[in-house]
Amino acid sequence: CSFKHARFLLRGPHTWVHQFPIAQSSRQSPVDLRSSETHFDAKLQPLNYDDKATSSRMLNNNGLSFKLSFDDSSDPCVLNGGPLDGDFRLNQLHMHWGCDKLPGSEHIVDGNAYAAELHMVHWNSSKYSSMQQAVTQPDGLAVIGVFIQVGKEHEHKELKKITDLLPKITNEGSKIELSGLNPLLLLPSSTAYWTYLGSLTTPPLHESVTWIVMKEPLSISKQQLKAIQSLYFLRSGKYERLLNNNRPPQPLAGRKIRASFK
């Protein structure tokens, strides 16, 4: 998101409500995915990426996270199925992490957090003509969340294509070309997921996201997590470690969480 939102991120999530009153509304994210609140829904379809899922563009450090932007105009990478009606185009992916001791996932499962969380942000291209138009609509976005834990290195090596390049964009504003990334390979082998209606987890907090959180985490090596945690950004002339102000879990406020698995 744009720099003007960065100011709010750095002041911490508890200050966002002053500028974005929607922060206290009833469809906010992230949430605690408590098994007592989830219900198996046999009608949920498997997620489907069309086979053209190979294009990717610029990796950059926008001062808030690293963001890998996709060209959603010419050769779109299209997601459908799951809980979704219609086609959703992949626009960008980014990650949330903590610092050495603190876990950094945004969603948590029965109160437990993971080391990091990958977000793949898609917009509803069946109903809207751009990400900017879709981002404010209740059925505008679909974000796939993938938990990341430290363990054996990611078997597909797809995530390694990203973490290997992070040392080249440690400074805010730096960009680097990364093409040929296959988002399909960033998904865990199990297709099991939770889904619920929520919001962007950072300002402007629009309540436009159908969240799809994969149950099985991806594993990365300690070195890969270190590469992620060693991103810096320039703040008033000095480099500081990039720390995502990960938002704490928000009230479900009566929302149901559906599970694609028993």
Ligand SMILES: NS(=O)(=O)c1ccc(NC(=S)OCCc2ccsc2)cc1
């Ligand atoms: N962490 S998250 O995946 O919920 C997430 C994803 C995108 C964004 N920001 C977006 S989509 O900004 C798009 C540009 C925009 C247009 C109108 S307001 C922001 C914020 C949080």
Ligand SMILES: [Zn+2]
């Ligand atoms: Zn995110």
